[in-house]
Amino acid sequence: MTLLRRSLSMGEGPGSAGHVLSLLRAGPLTRSELAELTGQARSTVVQRLESLQAAGLVREASNLTTTGGRPSVAFEFDPTQHAILSADLGIRRATFAVTTLAGEVLSQLEEPIDIAAGPGPVLGLVAERLRWLGDVAGMDPIAVGIGLPGSVDRSGLPVAPPNMPGWDGTDVRAVLSEASGLPAFAANDANVLALGERAAAWPDVDNLMYVHVGTGIGAGIVADGRLLHGAEGAAGDLGHIFAPGARGRACRCGNVGCLDTYASGAGVLETLRLAGSPLTSLDEVLERVAAGDADVAGVLRDAGRVLGDVVASCVALLNPRVVVVGGRLGMAGEALVAGVREAVYARVLPLASRELRVTAARSGSSGGVIGAALLAADAALSGDLLESRLRAA
Amino acid sequence: MTLLRRSLSMGEGPGSAGHVLSLLRAGPLTRSELAELTGQARSTVVQRLESLQAAGLVREASNLTTTGGRPSVAFEFDPTQHAILSADLGIRRATFAVTTLAGEVLSQLEEPIDIAAGPGPVLGLVAERLRWLGDVAGMDPIAVGIGLPGSVDRSGLPVAPPNMPGWDGTDVRAVLSEASGLPAFAANDANVLALGERAAAWPDVDNLMYVHVGTGIGAGIVADGRLLHGAEGAAGDLGHIFAPGARGRACRCGNVGCLDTYASGAGVLETLRLAGSPLTSLDEVLERVAAGDADVAGVLRDAGRVLGDVVASCVALLNPRVVVVGGRLGMAGEALVAGVREAVYARVLPLASRELRVTAARSGSSGGVIGAALLAADAALSGDLLESRLRAA
Numbered sequence: 106m107t108l109l110r111r112s113l114s115m116g117e118g119p120g121s122a123g124h125v126l127s128l129l130r131a132g133p134l135t136r137s138e139l140a141e142l143t144g145q146a147r148s149t150v151v152q153r154l155e156s157l158q159a160a161g162l163v164r165e166a167s168n169l170t171t172t173g174g175r176p177s178v179a180f181e182f183d184p185t186q187h188a189i190l191s192a193d194l195g196i197r198r199a200t201f202a203v204t205t206l207a208g209e210v211l212s213q214l215e216e217p218i219d220i221a222a223g224p225g226p227v228l229g230l231v232a233e234r235l236r237w238l239g240d241v242a243g244m245d246p247i248a249v250g251i252g253l254p255g256s257v258d259r260s261g262l263p264v265a266p267p268n269m270p271g272w273d274g275t276d277v278r279a280v281l282s283e284a285s286g287l288p289a290f291a292a293n294d295a296n297v298l299a300l301g302e303r304a305a306a307w308p309d310v311d312n313l314m315y316v317h318v319g320t321g322i323g324a325g326i327v328a329d330g331r332l333l334h335g336a337e338g339a340a341g342d343l344g345h346i347f348a349p350g351a352r353g354r355a356c357r358c359g360n361v362g363c364l365d366t367y368a369s370g371a372g373v374l375e376t377l378r379l380a381g382s383p384l385t386s387l388d389e390v391l392e393r394v395a396a397g398d399a400d401v402a403g404v405l406r407d408a409g410r411v412l413g414d415v416v417a418s419c420v421a422l423l424n425p426r427v428v429v430v431g432g433r434l435g436m437a438g439e440a441l442v443a444g445v446r447e448a449v450y451a452r453v454l455p456l457a458s459r460e461l462r463v464t465a466a467r468s469g470s471s472g473g474v475i476g477a478a479l480l481a482a483d484a485a486l487s488g489d490l491l492e493s494r495l496r497a498a
Numbered sequence: 499m500t501l502l503r504r505s506l507s508m509g510e511g512p513g514s515a516g517h518v519l520s521l522l523r524a525g526p527l528t529r530s531e532l533a534e535l536t537g538q539a540r541s542t543v544v545q546r547l548e549s550l551q552a553a554g555l556v557r558e559a560s561n562l563t564t565t566g567g568r569p570s571v572a573f574e575f576d577p578t579q580h581a582i583l584s585a586d587l588g589i590r591r592a593t594f595a596v597t598t599l600a601g602e603v604l605s606q607l608e609e610p611i612d613i614a615a616g617p618g619p620v621l622g623l624v625a626e627r628l629r630w631l632g633d634v635a636g637m638d639p640i641a642v643g644i645g646l647p648g649s650v651d652r653s654g655l656p657v658a659p660p661n662m663p664g665w666d667g668t669d670v671r672a673v674l675s676e677a678s679g680l681p682a683f684a685a686n687d688a689n690v691l692a693l694g695e696r697a698a699a700w701p702d703v704d705n706l707m708y709v710h711v712g713t714g715i716g717a718g719i720v721a722d723g724r725l726l727h728g729a730e731g732a733a734g735d736l737g738h739i740f741a742p743g744a745r746g747r748a749c750r751c752g753n754v755g756c757l758d759t760y761a762s763g764a765g766v767l768e769t770l771r772l773a774g775s776p777l778t779s780l781d782e783v784l785e786r787v788a789a790g791d792a793d794v795a796g797v798l799r800d801a802g803r804v805l806g807d808v809v810a811s812c813v814a815l816l817n818p819r820v821v822v823v824g825g826r827l828g829m830a831g832e833a834l835v836a837g838v839r840e841a842v843y844a845r846v847l848p849l850a851s852r853e854l855r856v857t858a859a860r861s862g863s864s865g866g867v868i869g870a871a872l873l874a875a876d877a878a879l880s881g882d883l884l885e886s887r888l889r890a891a
Contacts, residue, residue: 119512119537144512144537256849264849312729324815328726328733335721335817336705339849346811347845349742360845418739418811422717424728452740452753456649456657456732 120145122495123487125153126162126182130486133166133181154180160498161186162206162486184209188244189481190235190285193252193294193473194227196220196268196320201234202474203242206482208304210471211242220254223271224280232284247494249281249289250481252297252473254321258338261291267358268321288490290481294473295341296332298466299325301476302429305468312425315466316343316416318441319432320370320387325476328423343415344369350411368412370434376404391437402440409444416445416463417452424457431466439465513538515888516880518546519555519575523879526559526574547573553891554579555599555879577602581637582874583628583678586645586687586866587620589613589661589713594627595867596635599875601697603864604635613647616664617673625677640887642674642682643874645690645866647714651731654684660751661714681883683874687866688734689725691859692718694869695822698861705818708859709736709809711834712825713763713780718869721816736808737762743804761805763827769797784830795833802837809838809856810845817850824859832858 118124120143128134128142139150157163158180166179184207193200197220202213214234218227231251239246255266263272281289299315307313311330317323324341326333333340344365345358354366354375366372370387377384384390384401393401409430416428428449430442446463453461466472484490511517513536521527521535532543550556551573559572577600586593590613595606607627611620624644632639648659656665674682692708700706704723710716717734719726726733737758738751747759747768759765763780770777777783777794786794802823809821821842823835839856846854859865877883 118535121537142511144514326815328721328728329724331722331724333721333816335850336819336853337817337849339817339847340721340815342814342817342847342850345845345847346814347742347807349740358847414740415811418808419815421735421739422719422733422812422815423726424730424732424735426729452738454732454735454738454751456730457728457735460729 119143120149120153122153122157123491125150126157126486126491129157129163129180129182133179135177135179137177139180156495156498160495182207186245188239188242188246189478189485190239190246190249190287191251191474191478191481192231192235192249193297193477194218194220194231194254195294196254199231200470200474201231201238202471202478203235203238203244203246204474204478206247206486208301208475208479208482210474211244212238213471213474214238215470220268220272221270224275224277228277228280228284232281235285246285246287248481248485248490249285249287250297250477250479251277251281251289251291252294252477253277253291254294254319254323256337256339256342257291257293257296259334264337264339288481288485290477290484292477292480293323293325293338293341295323295325297325297476297480298431298468298472299327299429299476300332300479301472301474302431302466302468303327304479305472305475306429306466307427310426312423313427313429314416314419314423314425315429315431316412316435316445317432318369318412318430318434322365322369322412322432324419326423326425328425343419346415346418348411348415350414364412364415368408368415370432373404373408373434376408377401380404387433391433394437394440402438405434405437405440406444408434409441409446410448411444412441413445413448414452417449420449420453420457420461426460426462428461428463429466430463431468431472436466436469512536513542513546515546515550516884518543519550519879519884522550522556522573522575526572528570528572530570532573549888549891553888575600579638581632581635581639582871582878583632583639583642583680584644584867584871584874585624585628585642586690586870587611587613587624587647588687589647592624593863593867594624594631595864595871596628596631596637596639597867597871599640599879601694601868601872601875603867604637605631606864606867607631608863613661613665614663617668617670621670621673621677625674628678639678639680641874641878641883642678642680643690643870643872644670644674644682644684645687645870646670646684647687647712647716649730649732649735650684650686652727657730657732681874681878683870683877685870685873686716686718686731686734688716688718690718690869690873691824691861691865692720692822692869693725693872694865694867695824695859695861696720697868697872698865699859700820700822703819705816706820706822707809707812707816707818708822708824709805709828709838710825711762711805711823711827715758715762715805715825717812719816719818721818736812739808739811741804741808743807757805757808761801761808763825766797766801766827769801770794773797780826784826787830787833795831798827798830798833799837801827802834802839803841804837805834806838806841807845810842813842813846813850813854819853819855821854821856822859823856824861824865829859829862
């Protein structure tokens with residue numbers, strides 16, 4: 106009963122403005138359809154629509170629907186009157202964007218950062234850049250979304266993230282909310298990338314696994330239409346799974362043979378170093394691959410195979426329709442993803458593989474900010490936040 | 499829109515009898531609370547309650563609730579007036595039961611079967627035994643639920659199940675429905691076991707992985723409160739994941755090193771055979787373990803370690819709170835589960851392991867029939883099936 110009451114008091118009950126808006130976000134509907142779907146009187150629906158229109162969240166749809174009789178006006182979600190400020194932090198670079206409420210990027214900015222500088226300087230920079238982007242866009246921002254390169258618990262706190270020294274337990278949401286005056290939401294970067302890639306490239310796919318291969322490796326999982334969190338919010342932590350092909354390399358986590366030690370950006374650089382290569386940065390690796398260096402491409406393909414063995418286990422467990430390989434290495438030509446594909450199709454049983462696609466990410470550098478924006482928009486357009494916005498309008 | 503319309507026409511819309519019943523299945527509520535939660539007029543709620551009471555699905559709760567003023571009558575779900583007929587098929591044995599609508603077993607029957615005899619004889623036996631159990635219980639059965647030892651797609655059809663020769667594409671639901679005159683529902687056995695174990699032992703846990711170790715190995719996953727299906731309904735197919743410790747044994751799937759070849763009942767028998775042991779059946783293995791045979795227990799513990807390496811990967815991916823090891827080998831004393839625990843805690847990162855429990859199944863031989871009954875009850879107590887039941891009452 107407590108849970109039910111809370112959900113009601115948060116303005117998500119049947120026939121609330123939040124309920125009407127969530128129905129319209131799935132597609133245009135007429136007043137009668139809304140009355141039927143919410144189980145409310147038409148007058149109640151009209152009231153809800155008026156307050157959503159006054160708040161700039163709903164508009165009349167351009168196409169009239171006819172159902173045999175005279176045409177009736179349909180209403181639709183209007184994502185263009187307000188903006189979301191969105192950031193996607195990697196270990197060494199960040200993307201900042203201002204988007205519509207539907208996650209469409211209006212303006213985007215990328216620059217190097219050093220996540221190890223700690224939350225003070227990094228979040229100061231984030232707040233500064235987002236303020237600037239919001240000013241440029243000239244739209245009213247209603248929330249902030251951010252993706253972080255490490256484990257984030259269900260309340261949005263980073264938890265002992267090995268890639269983010271000094272960030273353990275930092276209340277990222279509170280810091281950004283204070284700096285921006287807006288509600289803020291945080292999630293693991295692989296999770297926001299999974300949401301962004303799905304929205305941008307696979308809107309009809311309900312089972313998608315996004316594997317992020319940057320300096321480290323992580324995954325975001327959409328299972329049966331929803332982002333998978335797990336008990337501690339740690340679902341998708343692939344980097345320290347034992348990889349049979351990782352040659353037993355020692356990992357900074359204290360174990361040996363972790364996937365990260367071989368198939369991540371850091372792992373690829375280590376493989377190159379052991380082979381006597383002079384390359385010491387991912388930028389150099391990507392340049393050589395782009396220039397057609399077959400040896401470096403071979404190292405990436407091998408890393409892809411080792412990753413693919415682990416992904417094959419994940420496919421057996423999750424039965425996704427699409428595996429997307431992204432991140433700086435994932436998007437570096439076809440070498441890595443071809444290795445993943447090879448290993449996956451070599452292992453997976455017919456039922457799980459017959460409709461499976463293994464493909465490189467398509468949302469490019471915008472995937473993370475799109476996903477973080479959608480995360481923030483979902484939260485800001487439901488419950489108490491929506492109610493207080495409507496009261497203010 | 500199509501989806502929304504369908505859900506409405508299936509009697510699941512806000513304020514429908516299905517909605518009221520789903521709220522009451524979570525706990526007792528008064529008329530006013532139901533009116534608030536459904537957004538309906540009190541008179542509508544009263545109507546719904548009357549029709550649910552007439553159908554024997556709702557009763558007045560024995561405790562009155564007081565909220566400061568005079569006490570008001572609360573209503574609760576009544577699971578005792580109707581029954582579910584439930585079957586859990588393994589490869590070599592089956593459990594049949596009649597349960598309440600809450601999955602409480604009223605009467606249960608176990609016997610050997612041979613799944614390879616094919617759907618005709620096996621489903622004939624199932625229908626016969628369920629009819630008998632229904633007669634004995636003397637309650638009105640409203641649905642049939644069945645768990646099958648192989649992959650089952652989203653519509654309940656077995657799909658090329660290697661353990662079930664001759665069953666590919668058999669419409670199990672249609673056959674049982676015709677034989678019983680009741681709606682029937684089917685799922686993979688590991689999935690129904692996960693539901694049963696959660697209901698019986700871990701009702702408050704939203705992230706649970708159930709690993710079934712019988713002749714073969716499979717898993718059922720409850721993630722963020724819901725059973726995970728995957729794109730083809732094949733989520734949890736653990737048996738053919740590559741297991742580093744499986745010594746590269748050849749598997750009947752055509753690959754080498756599959757988990758099944760080493761850690762399943764069949765794998766354990768093969769290990770014993772290679773070591774010159776005279777044991778040739780799981781019954782003998784279990785007898786020897788029960789008699790304190792340290793060599794056989796050592797083989798089980800080793801199988802548990804090999805399984806645990808794979809489970810560790812699953813834990814990293816899914817971040818469950820509880821891993822339950824069940825099936826005939828899983829419940830054979832602590833040897834196997836101790837091996838699993840050892841390997842899991844050796845690999846998993848702190849965030850995913852700090853609250854993790856790895857434990858033997860507690861629901862015993864009833865887990866499968868409880869889960870299959872809950873699956874069938876959920877389906878029979880919502881949508882069109884509920885509506886037609888209420889019209890008939």
